[in-house]
Amino acid sequence: xxxxxxxxxxxxxxxxxxxxxxxxxxxxxxxxxxxxxxxxxxxxxxxxxxxxxxxxxxxxxxxxxxxxxxxxxxxxxxxxxxxxxxxxxxxxxxxxxxxxxxxxxxxxxxxxxxxxxxxxxxxxxxxxxxxxxxxxxxxxxxxxx
Amino acid sequence: xxxxxxxxxxxxxxxxxxxxxxxxxxxxxxxxxxxxxxxxxxxxxxxxxxxxxxxxxxxxxxxxxxxxxxxxxxxxxxxxxxxxxxxxxxxxxxxxxxxxxxxxxxxxxxxxxxxxxxxxxxxxxxxxxxxxxxxxxxxxxxxxxxxxxxxxxxxxxxxxxxxxxxxxxxxxxxxxxxxxxxxxxxxxxxxxxxxxxxxxxxxxxxxxxxxxxxxxxxxxxxxxxxxxxxxxxxxxxxxxxxxxxxxxxxxxxxxxxxxxxxxxxxxxxxxxxxxxxxxxxxxxxxxxxxxxxxxxxxxxxxxxxxxxxxxxxx
Numbered sequence: 001x002x003x004x005x006x007x008x009x010x011x012x013x014x015x016x017x018x019x020x021x022x023x024x025x026x027x028x029x030x031x032x033x034x035x036x037x038x039x040x041x042x043x044x045x046x047x048x049x050x051x052x053x054x055x056x057x058x059x060x061x062x063x064x065x066x067x068x069x070x071x072x073x074x075x076x077x078x079x080x081x082x083x084x085x086x087x088x089x090x091x092x093x094x095x096x097x098x099x100x101x102x103x104x105x106x107x108x109x110x111x112x113x114x115x116x117x118x119x120x121x122x123x124x125x126x127x128x129x130x131x132x133x134x135x136x137x138x139x140x141x142x143x144x145x
Numbered sequence: 146x147x148x149x150x151x152x153x154x155x156x157x158x159x160x161x162x163x164x165x166x167x168x169x170x171x172x173x174x175x176x177x178x179x180x181x182x183x184x185x186x187x188x189x190x191x192x193x194x195x196x197x198x199x200x201x202x203x204x205x206x207x208x209x210x211x212x213x214x215x216x217x218x219x220x221x222x223x224x225x226x227x228x229x230x231x232x233x234x235x236x237x238x239x240x241x242x243x244x245x246x247x248x249x250x251x252x253x254x255x256x257x258x259x260x261x262x263x264x265x266x267x268x269x270x271x272x273x274x275x276x277x278x279x280x281x282x283x284x285x286x287x288x289x290x291x292x293x294x295x296x297x298x299x300x301x302x303x304x305x306x307x308x309x310x311x312x313x314x315x316x317x318x319x320x321x322x323x324x325x326x327x328x329x330x331x332x333x334x335x336x337x338x339x340x341x342x343x344x345x346x347x348x349x350x351x352x353x354x355x356x357x358x359x360x361x362x363x364x365x366x367x368x369x370x371x372x373x374x375x376x377x378x379x380x381x382x383x384x385x386x387x388x389x390x391x392x393x394x395x396x397x398x399x400x401x402x403x404x405x406x407x408x409x410x411x412x413x414x415x416x417x418x419x420x421x422x423x424x425x426x427x428x429x430x431x432x433x434x435x436x437x438x439x440x441x442x443x444x445x446x447x448x449x450x451x452x453x454x455x456x457x458x459x
Contacts, residue, residue, distance in 0.1 A: 025183060053183040061199055064187065065178035072178050074199065075191055076454065086190045093186055 001026045005033035012041060019121070020106075021046040024097045035104040043106045044128070046121055047097065050113045054090030056083045149219035149431065156214040160207060167203055202451035209443030216436030221429050228426045230333035231271045232288060232324045234317035235260050235295070238341035239277045242371065243304040245342075248409045252370050253304045255409035256340050259416035261299050263338070264292050266420040272333070274320050275299060278313030279306025280347050288320045310341055312348035314358065314365065314395070321363055334426075335363040338419050339395070342371030344388035351391060355398040366401040366419050367392040370412060373405070 001022060008018060018041050020034070037043055056077050063074045076082065101108045109124040111117045148154065181187065237260065243253040264273055274288035275298040286298035314337065321335040337358070345351050358365050372386040389405065396403040402419075406412035 023182065025185070027185075050182065053181060063174045063178040064181035064184055066184035067180050067182060069184075071184060072175055073181075073184055073188055073191065074174075075187065076199070078454075082191065086187060089186055089190050090183070093183075 001030040002028050002033045005030060005037055009033070009037050009040070015041050017042045017044065017125075019044045019046055019125075021048065021111075023048045023050075024101075025093075031100050031104055034101075034106060038105040043104075044125070045101050045106045045108045046117075046124075047101075047108055047110050048113060048117070049094075049110050052114075054087060054094070056086055058083065146220050146222055147429070149221065151218055153218035154215070156217055157211065159214060160211050163207055163210065167207075198454070202447045202454070205443050205447035205450065209440045209445075209447060212436050212440030212443060214440075216433050216440060219431060219433045220436055221431040221433075223427050224430045224432070225425045225427050226430055227268055228334070228424060231267065231423045232321055232333045232335045233267065233271060233273045233423055234276060234288065234320055234335075234337045235263070235273065235299075236276045236278065236313045236317045236337055236339040237299075237302060238279075238308060238310070238313070238343065239302050239304050239306070240279045240308040240343055241305050242308075242342050245371065247372070248370060248406075248412065251304070252342055253302060255412050256370070257299050257302060258409070259413040260338075260340075261296055262413065263416040263420040264295050264299075266417070266424060267292065268424050271423070272324060274317075275302075276313050276317045276320070277302050278309045278316075278348075279304070280309060282309055282312035282316040282348070284316055284320065288324060307347040308341060308343040308345055309348035310339070310345040310391070310395075311351040311354045314339060314351060314354045315349065318354065318358055318361060318363060322361060335361075336419075336423055337363060337365040337401075338368065338416070339365060339392075340368040340370065341392065342369070342387055344386075345391065351395055352398075355395040358395075358399045363399060364401045365395055365399040367396045367403045368412070368415055369403065369405045370407075 001024075005020070012018065018037065020043060022045075024030070024045065024047055034043065034045075056075075058078055058080075060076070060078050061074060062077050063072055065072045098108055107128070109121065111120050237253075237256055239253060243256070244251050246252075248255040260275075267273060270290070272288050272290050273286075273292060273295045275285040275295055277283050277285045285302065286294045289295075317337050317339075321337070324332060324335060326332050355365065369387045369389050369392050373389060387405075389403070393403040395401075404415040404418075406415050
């Protein structure tokens with residue numbers, strides 16, 4: 001993600017509104033690039049969240065697979081302790097991301113994958129614009145993933 | 146282990162089939178894994194996860210199935226089984242030399258102690274009696290199911306006189322010949338435990354009595370104490386020491402064993418050993434029920450663990 005952010009920084013000449021859509025679970029140090037981007041532009045982080053992935057169901061032994069790395073993990077979801085610990089860890093992780101984003105000067109809107117993202121995003125931006133005035137009228141920079 | 150129906154063992158081929166199926170299912174699960182993008186976090190939380198533990202319920206299940214399949218073939222093992230019936234005649238030498246103190250407290254005292262312990266250890270259905278011999282043989286306690294009579298008889302033994310091994314054995318055989326038959330018309334196994342410290346010098350020769358014992362199916366175990374091959378002078382009667390050859394011969398003729406005891410401790414061990422031989426018999430026992438029980442237990446444990454740990458039957 002860092003590479004993409006840096007590319008945007010080079011390409012976007014005029015100060016723009018940039019919406020970064022991601023789950024922000026990428027561990028490649030995007031925070032620094034994002035902060036630099038936010039210095040010149042107005043950046044909104046649209047954090048994608050799959051509610052299933054912070055709440056494990058109780059369905060016995062399941063093998064999960066990471067779609068990017070192909071790694072697999074077999075887990076006993078019937079363990080209450082495991083489900084609780086995972087929920088806590090997921091919440092802590094969301095907190096960390098939010099703190100990171102705020103430290104970069106970036107607003108966060110959480111979009112669930114179980115809802116229609118575009119209307120939700122539009123509503124957020126609308127409310128935001130009304131709050132801040134109509135300075136950034138309609139000019140949206142290319143969205144970075 | 147031997148089997149009454151060995152062809153049933155063919156069923157064991159089911160075990161590798163089940164194993165193969167399980168391994169195939171494992172591979173299939175890996176192919177149809179659930180998509181999860183936040184796997185890294187899950188991995189941190191899980192740590193090692195169930196790891197090898199998830200294979201335990203299916204493994205137990207497989208072992209249980211194997212035990213059940215084996216039980217179909219009706220296995221039997223050579224096991225030590227408590228003998229519920231036995232007829233034992235204790236034959237003791239009460240000649241004068243049995244007062245000697247080379248065994249503590251005396252030879253007779255040590256023999257008395259050891260014999261009483263043997264009687265204590267017999268199963269409740271056993272019959273026991275006592276014959277004492279010096280110049281002649283005396284029935285101190287007839288063969289009966291009441292061990293207290295035997296204990297009393299043993300307490301009442303006193304030493305004095307010669308050594309009539311043959312007569313002692315003969316009297317014991319008379320008692321055993323009259324032992325009862327059970328409902329199936331069978332007679333309990335008969336055993337004689339004969340102790341002496343000398344050589345036959347009165348009454349009939351032991352060799353012929355040993356033959357009688359062998360013909361009547363009685364096992365005679367002999368125990369020797371005292372001085373091997375040495376003469377002692379007691380009460381103006383010269384007694385040759387222990388004649389081990391004679392005692393050995395009596396034992397081997399009847400399928401029994403000969404033992405020598407050098408002190409009271411060894412004597413006790415010998416009696417204890419003979420006692421447990423009488424109490425326990427090794428025989429081919431069918432263990433089908435045991436195998437089925439084990440199989441059922443394993444399968445149940447597998448089910449319980451599977452449901453308890455992982456929420457599903459293995």
